Amino acid sequence: MKKVLSLVLVVMVLAATFALAASAMVGDGYHNYGEIANVERKSIRLDATKEAAYDKATPIAINYASTKNFETGEKHPWGPRENGEPVASGTAYVVYDTQYIWVYVEVIDSTLNTKAPSALESKYTEDSVEILVDWTNEGLNIADKTPYQSRVSHEGYISARLGQSGTTMQGTAEQGSTNPVNWLQGTAKHTDKGYDCEFRIEIPSEEDLGAKIGDRISFLLMINDYDSTGALGTRIMVSSDPVNGANQWSVTKIGNIGFNYAPYTGDNSMVPVIASVVAIVAAVAVGTVVVISLRRRVTSK
Numbered sequence: 001m002k003k004v005l006s007l008v009l010v011v012m013v014l015a016a017t018f019a020l021a022a023s024a025m026v027g028d029g030y031h032n033y034g035e036i037a038n039v040e041r042k043s044i045r046l047d048a049t050k051e052a053a054y055d056k057a058t059p060i061a062i063n064y065a066s067t068k069n070f071e072t073g074e075k076h077p078w079g080p081r082e083n084g085e086p087v088a089s090g091t092a093y094v095v096y097d098t099q100y101i102w103v104y105v106e107v108i109d110s111t112l113n114t115k116a117p118s119a120l121e122s123k124y125t126e127d128s129v130e131i132l133v134d135w136t137n138e139g140l141n142i143a144d145k146t147p148y149q150s151r152v153s154h155e156g157y158i159s160a161r162l163g164q165s166g167t168t169m170q171g172t173a174e175q176g177s178t179n180p181v182n183w184l185q186g187t188a189k190h191t192d193k194g195y196d197c198e199f200r201i202e203i204p205s206e207e208d209l210g211a212k213i214g215d216r217i218s219f220l221l222m223i224n225d226y227d228s229t230g231a232l233g234t235r236i237m238v239s240s241d242p243v244n245g246a247n248q249w250s251v252t253k254i255g256n257i258g259f260n261y262a263p264y265t266g267d268n269s270m271v272p273v274i275a276s277v278v279a280i281v282a283a284v285a286v287g288t289v290v291v292i293s294l295r296r297r298v299t300s301k
């Protein structure tokens with residue numbers, strides 16, 4: 001009897017430990033970006049023009065000046081630079097359809113700095129917007145696997161990485177890249193205040209990901225802002241996350257956003273009326289499950 005009680009106690013302690021570990025992944029000390037709005041595929045296109053579909057998104061401000069010098073971690077307070085130039089800021093709109101997450105970012109940047117000589121040599125050393133996504137919200141950082149880092153420069157050049165020490169992918173196959181980004185497309189246009197850019201990030205299949213996509217996913221938006229000198233040390237990272245700043249590779253600390261995702265079936269055509277009714281009933285059921293699961297997470301803290 002004593003042995004049985006000991007075993008029960010051990011199991012209870014282990015269960016409590018796992019419950020605490022799970023609840024620590026979501027919530028405490030994280031910025032909550034709300035929910036990603038769902039839109040129809042046909043309502044949106046990749047053209048650096050903000051369609052009405054983005055009005056469904058809650059605007060996310062990118063105005064938290066963070067790391068000034070990436071090498072030393074030197075911080076920068078909100079406000080102008082030493083030379084008087086204002087630091088960039090932006091507003092992002094995030095939506096998804098059944099296959100892609102779409103992000104539209106309006107950037108205010110008074111000095112557009114270009115160091116990339118071509119589409120295939122673009123990286124963080126030019127004015128650009130970056131997005132980090134951890135699809136499982138588990139905070140894993142595995143080279144060439146997770147999280148997804150995607151970048152669009154003010155010239156519309158794309159580059160990306162999977163995991164902190166992963167290989168940088170640049171441009172598209174059409175641009176002649178030997179290491180193209182297959183899951184990201186991006187474009188940009190200059191405006192009278194700076195530039196707008198638009199991202200289309202393909203949602204991975206759970207089979208390819210080897211894991212379930214979370215009903216909250218870790219998410220971080222950043223602007224790389226250089227001044228007129230364009231030197232590496234002058235970059236100021238501007239972040240959407242007032243809690244953790246542009247600490248983009250500490251993925252267990254980046255904010256999270258709700259994602260009520262339904263896997264892509266490969267068919268975006270109009271469905272018959274009866275199928276629509278079934279889909280609506282299924283959607284209500286999924287919504288109920290998500291609410292229950294979120295409540296469970298909240299109450300299990």
Ligand SMILES: [Ca+2]
Pocket residue numbers: 044045046047048049050051198
């Ligand atoms: Ca568009």
Ligand SMILES: [Ca+2]
Pocket residue numbers: 088109110111112113127224225226227
């Ligand atoms: Ca700039």
